[in-house]
Amino acid sequence: MSNSYIRHEITRLTTELALLTKWSPQDLADIIQDVGFSCTLCGRCCTTEFNGHVFLLDDDAARIKKIKPEVLVPAPEFELVDGEGNFYVSGYALRVREDGTCVFLENNRCTIYENRFAICRIYPYMLHREPDRKKNPVFRQISGLNEHGDYHYPISEDEAYALAEETIQYENAWLMQMIDFYTTAEERFLKNNTSHIRKNYDRRIQEFKKGASVQVYVWFKGDFVPVIVRREEYQGFGWP
């Protein structure tokens, strides 16, 4: 059966990975110094109002699985559905409260700051390709520019370079996780003679919205982990 959507995603992500390798840490460090972002402890970045969800790389998910597995949820939004109505997703996210705040946020402070996750450490720096005004994909380097924090704060060359290196490492690991997810899903769908069809996905999401519990296969450490979820668990995300 055709799985052209999955193939398309693998090609898109592989292209992005190749382009990411062209970024030198020094180029990103120069941008980081130029922007001079400084956190004002507003806490907004730890809410779904500002950021959809906190996606965890495998290593971070493995760490939290050992000590507090109840804070993990299959990341919204699920990427794929098979012919039997099972969803597939590329990893875990942190749960949020009903008001959309991260479960680790208290009084606008991170209660696990010293041990926060890779995405939390590099934020608001990023290297993602997103469409510009003319719909051409371009790399964005700062999330929520001018919507939070202060700017033109002095950042040392060493600090900027370390942040740039960590950001590139994060983006590389994220792209690898995504490519592995889609590649294994493609093999599995082919083997099971099934395919991802958009109208099946939309229908299943509608059933999920109406209260049906659904099976989600979460990509984790090279395998798909089956998890049953209900809509209530996603209330604070404002999804589906």
Ligand code: SF4
């Ligand atoms: S883990 Fe900490 S830094 Fe990360 S989103 Fe939650 S409160 Fe914010």
